[in-house]
Amino acid sequence: MALDVESVGILFPGQGAQAIGMGSWLCEHYPEARHRFDAASEVLGYDLAKLCVEGPAEKLNATEFCQPALFVVGMAAADALAIERPEWIDSIKSTAGLSLGEYTSVCFAGGMRFEDAVAVVKRRGEAMQAASDVVESGMASVVGLELEKLQAVCDEARQDEEVLRPANLLCPGNIAISGHLSAIDRAEPIAETAGAMKVIRLTVAGAFHTSLMQSAVEKLAEALDAVEMADTRIPVYSNVDGMPHTKASEIKDLLSRQVVNPVLWEASIRKMMEDGIKGFMEAGTGRILQGTLKRIHRKTPSEGFGDGP
Numbered sequence: 001m002a003l004d005v006e007s008v009g010i011l012f013p014g015q016g017a018q019a020i021g022m023g024s025w026l027c028e029h030y031p032e033a034r035h036r037f038d039a040a041s042e043v044l045g046y047d048l049a050k051l052c053v054e055g056p057a058e059k060l061n062a063t064e065f066c067q068p069a070l071f072v073v074g075m076a077a078a079d080a081l082a083i084e085r086p087e088w089i090d091s092i093k094s095t096a097g098l099s100l101g102e103y104t105s106v107c108f109a110g111g112m113r114f115e116d117a118v119a120v121v122k123r124r125g126e127a128m129q130a131a132s133d134v135v136e137s138g139m140a141s142v143v144g145l146e147l148e149k150l151q152a153v154c155d156e157a158r159q160d161e162e163v164l165r166p167a168n169l170l171c172p173g174n175i176a177i178s179g180h181l182s183a184i185d186r187a188e189p190i191a192e193t194a195g196a197m198k199v200i201r202l203t204v205a206g207a208f209h210t211s212l213m214q215s216a217v218e219k220l221a222e223a224l225d226a227v228e229m230a231d232t233r234i235p236v237y238s239n240v241d242g243m244p245h246t247k248a249s250e251i252k253d254l255l256s257r258q259v260v261n262p263v264l265w266e267a268s269i270r271k272m273m274e275d276g277i278k279g280f281m282e283a284g285t286g287r288i289l290q291g292t293l294k295r296i297h298r299k300t301p302s303e304g305f306g307d308g309p
Helices: 024-029 031-044 048-054 057-061 063-084 101-108 114-134 147-157 181-193 211-225 248-258 265-274 288-296
Strands: 008-012 092-097 137-143 164-171 174-180 198-201 279-283 302-305
Touching: 008 101, 024 031, 024 048, 024 063, 031 048, 031 063, 031 114, 048 057, 048 063, 057 063, 063 101, 063 114, 063 279, 063 302, 092 101, 092 265, 101 114, 101 248, 114 211, 137 164, 137 181, 147 164, 147 174, 147 181, 164 181, 164 265, 164 288, 174 181, 174 211, 181 198, 211 248, 265 288, 279 288, 288 302
Parallel strands: 008 092, 008 279, 279 302
Antiparallel strands: 137 174, 137 198, 164 174
16 A cells, blocks of 8 residues: 655545545544544534434535535544554655645644644635525536636636636646536536537535635634644645645635635646655545546556545
């Protein structure tokens, strides 16, 4: 399982990776992982492990429940990884997380206490859900178009005061657009005519990483101001600018801005590699991020940990 490289980047998935049963293997095999769920449940006020293992899916997929769940599963996986490979964990030189996963990265790197991070992520999910409830909006993954062509698709599909933009720049040929549902409806046939292989609607509550989330920024900033943050022990690569950060003040500002800015995932990964990372470990549930890595640089080794052998 261990990556045979001297410099590893640990990655944490975001919303969309959730699935009924996530975290069950970790809780069964690692008491430390189970402790994470118990501690989080105290903060959240409900049995998080039961929700992850039993569902129902409609509740687990809801933004305000999904985000704390993915955060805790990621942290539990990191704990178990440290127990499983204590000699190898020192190879981790930097971290990044996709959208919500960036909070897991910050906590893993020592920027926030676990219980504080759970509270902030809970507030983030609630604020993003509230912003989503105001307007009919969503996201869709467009496969097979590069950024320039996809931007043109958005420009053609958008009408009047609508919002529609490339929002998750995941990897070559896989970019998610985000905005009003009416604009996404028009964008789908335009994208296919432009050469897109397929357009896949994402199971998210609204137009994340656009200006339609602006009302969530103030609430999120308040939540971040209410907790103590520290400089991180390893660099955290930000979704907002694709660059490494260790200063608490910078990370706090970037986290609050993240919900209205595009996710520069491909840029973050390429910068991590440029800075010396030789392989990647995806900690948590699913293997979505490993899929993006194969499209960014196929020869770079990557593994996953958190769902069992």
